[in-house]
Amino acid sequence: MFNKKRVINILLTILTLFLFIYTIFPFFVVIINSAKPSFVINTDPLALPEQWGKLIENIKIIWTKPTIRYAQSVYSSVIITISSLTTIAIFSAMAAWMLVRTKTKTSKVVFFLFLSGMVIPFQVVMFPLVAEFRMINEAIGLRMLRTYHGMIIAYIGFGSPLAVFMFHGFIKSIPLELEEAATIDGCTKPQIFFKIIVPILKPIVVTVLIMNALWVWNDFLLPALILGVGQDIQTIPLAISAFAGSFVKKWDLIMTAVLMAALPIIIGFLFGQKHIIKGMVAGSIK
Amino acid sequence: MYGFELGDDNMSRQSKEKIYFWLFLAPALLAFIIVVIIPFFMGIYYSMTDWTAIAGEEATFIGIENYKSMFTDTAFHYSFIRTFSFTIISVLSINFIALSLAILVTREIKFKNFFRAGFFIPNLIGGLVLGYIWQFIFKSVAPEIGEIIGFQWLQDALLLTESDTALVAVVMAFTWQYAGYIMMIYVAALLNVPQELIEASQIDGANFFQRLRNITIPMIAQAFTISSFLTLVTSFKQYDIIIALTNGGPTSEFAGEIVNSTEFLAVYIYNVAFKYNRMAEGQARAVVFFLILLVVSIVQVYYNQKKEVEM
Amino acid sequence: MKKLLSLLLTLVLVVGLLAACGQDEDKNDGDTNTPAAEDKEEDKEEPASEPDKEQEVVIYQNKVEIHEQLFAFADAYTKETGVKVTVKTSGGDSPYAENLKAEFQSDRQPDIFVIEGMGGYNTWKSQLGKFDGDEWIDLTSLEFAIDGDVIGFPVAVEAWGMAYNVRILEEAGVDPATLTSQEGYKTAFEKIDSMKEELGLDSVVSMAAGPDMRWVTGLHNFNGYLSAGLEYGDRSVLDKLLAGEADEARLTEYADWVELLFNYADRGVLLQGNYDAQVGAFAMEKAAFVHQGNWIDPWLAENGVDFDMAYAPHASVGGEHNAIFIGAPSYYVLNVNSENLEATRAFLNYMATSEAGHNYMVNEAKMIPAFTNVTLTPDAPLSANVATWVAKEGGAYTWLQNDMPDGFGMGTIAPIYEAFGKGDIDKAEFIAQLISKIEEIQ
DSSP: OHHHHHHHHHHHHHHHHHHHHHHHHHHHHHHHHTTSOHHHHHHOTTSOOSOTHHHHHHHHHHHHOTTTOHHHHHHHHHHHHHHHHHHHHHHHHHHHHHHHHOOSHHHHHHHHHHHHHHHSOHHHHHHHHHHHHHHHHHHHOOOOTTSHHHHHHHHHHHHHHHHHHHHHHHHHTSOTHHHHHHHHTTOOHHHIIIIIIHHHHHHHHHHHHHHHHHHHHHOOHHHHHHTOTTSSSOOHHHHHHHHSOSSOOOHHHHHHHHHHHHHHHHHHHHHTHHHHHHHHHHHSOO | OOSOOOOOTTSOHHHHHHHHHHHHHHHHHHHHIIIIIHHHHHHHHHTTBTOOOOTTOOOOBOTTHHHHGGGSOHHHHHHHHHHHHHHHHHHHHHHHHHHHHHHHHHSSOTTHHHHHHHHHGGGGSOHHHHHHHHHHIIIIIHHHHHHHTTOHHHHHOOGGGSHHHHHHHHHHHHHHHHHHHHHHHHHHHHHTSOHHHHHHHHHTTOOHHHHIIIIIHHHTHHHHHHHHHHHHHHHHTOOHHHHHHTTTOOEEEETTEEEETTOOHHHHHHHHHHTSOOHHHHHHHHHHHHHHHHHHHHHHHHHHHHHHHHO | OHHHHHHHHHHHHHHHHHHHHHHHHHHHHHHTTSHHHHHHHHHHHHHHHSTTOSOEEEEEEOOGGGHHHHHHHHHHHHHHHOOEEEEEEOOTTSOHHHHHHHHHHSSSOOSEEEEOSHHHHHHHGGGBOOBOSOGGGGGOSOOEEETTEEEEEEOOBEEEOEEEEHHHHHHHTOOGGGTTSHHHHHHHHHHHHHTHHHHTOSEEEEOOOSGGGHIIIIIIIHHHHHHTTSOTTOOHHHHHHHTTOOOHHHHHHHHHHHHHHHHTBOHHHHHHOOHHHHHHHHHTTSEEEEOOBGGGHHHHHHTTOOOOEEEEOOOOSSSOOOOEEEEOSOEEEEBTTOTTHHHHHHHHHHHHHSHHHHHIIIIISOOBOSOTTOOOOOOSHHHHHHHHHHHSTTOEEOOOGGGSOTTIIIIIIHHHHHHHHHTSSOHHHHHHHHHHHHHTTO
């Protein structure tokens, strides 16, 4: 009995390991190929690179080329990601809390409005959005395109439906007694929210932040429209696309750039892995 | 202390609540309205005009003209069918693998946190990039592997040139990306299954599969609803991976026409608008796409919630 | 209605911004601790706060591969004349056409942008300015003109034919001079094919018709149907096509050519190869021919390819051929709303008439300029060979592929080639499908 269980466990570990290798394999392919000359990549995809030094060289090329502006795009990506994440999380949590705790028709309608946003495909809104942003500039002289605030407002708009939905689900399960007690103690609504609710929301906040971080950091189409390819403010995916020519693909450089773009977020993930997974596990379902 | 307190005692409780309600909603709701809702209605309007998206050219209202052509458009019908097949296959495959992974990493195995993290990592890669990686794997690496393990079929196969294998390839790449994320939802649900229930059933002599069928699955029904909703919507809207992996190809024959076998709706709409430079018509297809997505997701959620209750 | 909408919008926006921007500022205060970051922030504010006091020419172009060179050239121009020229490039995975539309929606429209032919002209008609009396116009025959109005500045001269590896043909005993008709090609292909092993080849021709390469079949190869065997500038077949009429006899001859190319191509490269795979097969001497233009020169140079190569004519239809397809791939056009029209035209004129401009086009960007006053000659192998074809009497067939309706080449007919290449349809069906697509045009 005892032994059988052990055998099963070993077998399961092996199976997990196998699936794990399958998951990791594409990364392995990227890494070995970012250190090879362009056309060896196509003919000898699985061979180990002859010189790993090529990888460092490629990284240097990408980092320093003035036409790619990689360093600057890292800076812009960080600004945009951090600002969007913070605002999405705070604003959506505020909205979701109010929507859960207010039992009126209006509240229901607003919640469904948000939900409907989850099924509106990006394709329907993308061009009208750019046209609208331009109209805003013409009407009141506020530039929305090619600016940080325009980009961030766009992310709040596209990010809030799912975030509100997730916060909504989580907040529903928070017992009302806590807030009632606080109201009796004379706390105002904002105090209740920031003092009592926000600390409870921690796990779901982590989930929302991660989901949005992945999206914002890797997003291409939306910044391509709002910020424009080759303009002053560039995110990393825009910078990558700027040198990934349509016909001539410098695969070694593209693979290296892919690696460089993914690395911060992978390191960030591994670093806070325990916390993040705990948060996701606690937050993703309630 | 927190800034915007409304301290006026004369104000009635109700109107105060109302003001707080809108204050809390305002930032998210306004951004959402500006960025999604207004453009959405503008888009519907444009779909009934001869809009060209070129600044300075006025759009003239032409009614439902743009909607008519889709009834005779074979490529649109085919894209519709393929999108549904793709969505169904990926919802099944992602949820099956995600649940299996979740069951594996919630058992008492070594390094389970390490594995959980590992399975999640593909999620960190953006769709375009991921598509390129997998294109490379299917075209160059797969035949190489076939050669190494001496599997002739794999060695000779041009996986991305047949409509069925290409569809499977897109499903594989998408599953690879998304299963780790869905796994987390199942892990959360599995950890919520009360340990006593499982122990009790063990004492009753239930085996692994009986336990799965009778305890675990009913207990994680809600996770099924969320996961299948997320995978459904994401599959249906899939764009990036396809563009990079198959670029809509390979070709196939449908109703006597040569069609593109992985040109799913999102890609198709894009092509109508840009490849053929028919913006307003593309906009009209996008509106229809939205309606379909809306109906499918409502049906799915409704059905699943009903089932949840039954279990 | 419109007023109401903008009023509503304004209202919504102002309130929204109070919330959103306030948050934003807080964020930046917290983030800009490092002096470096602060500096950058200021850099970015500058152009936003004082829009275009000095003259600035913005060029929005689509050739990713020359971005760097053009950037450097513009920089030098600024230093010399004081007129700022900003180069913005979009290509690759962000389709130029759609980005250009977004660009026109934005607050600073480009002064110069790119169209490729009639398709682009029809889309952008309302925004295009005219050139008049510019010096370069007399130096070229490739300008884009409509009813006598000069609209487009030719970016370069490009050409394609059947590029061949001189050594391989020699070893196989094939005389390139025989490659002037379908019969000549057939004999040569058969001979090379029978010697594949001793020559170390995978296939005779490196041809691509897969989803990534639809421009090769739907645009370039199909252009053979439109212009091969005709006088330079003859648009009769194209005009018929635009009227929804197919020339069945000509299409049948043309289909033989497509079949010949497909039969002697490597199946993998043909059906799923990308640019790297197609050009790579030729570069590594695994194929004796490649169906590509002289734009592959930089790729070849970068990968250290230095064997001799040259172009033979495409035998797209029956009869004898002694010309390759030569034309301008794209044109710089003026934005009619530009506030710097004079400076913009001066910049383009400088490119065409100055030594620095010639040096940029020939030696830096590795292009063949479309101007007769250029004395520099390209050193890259295929471009150099194109120059000899340009000089030859009657050595050119017209480029008409960019004058087909939008999406017709790559979207509508290219999949038919792929299906034919796979063997899903036979030659008769291939011809029938092409005819039915052409007839749908009207």
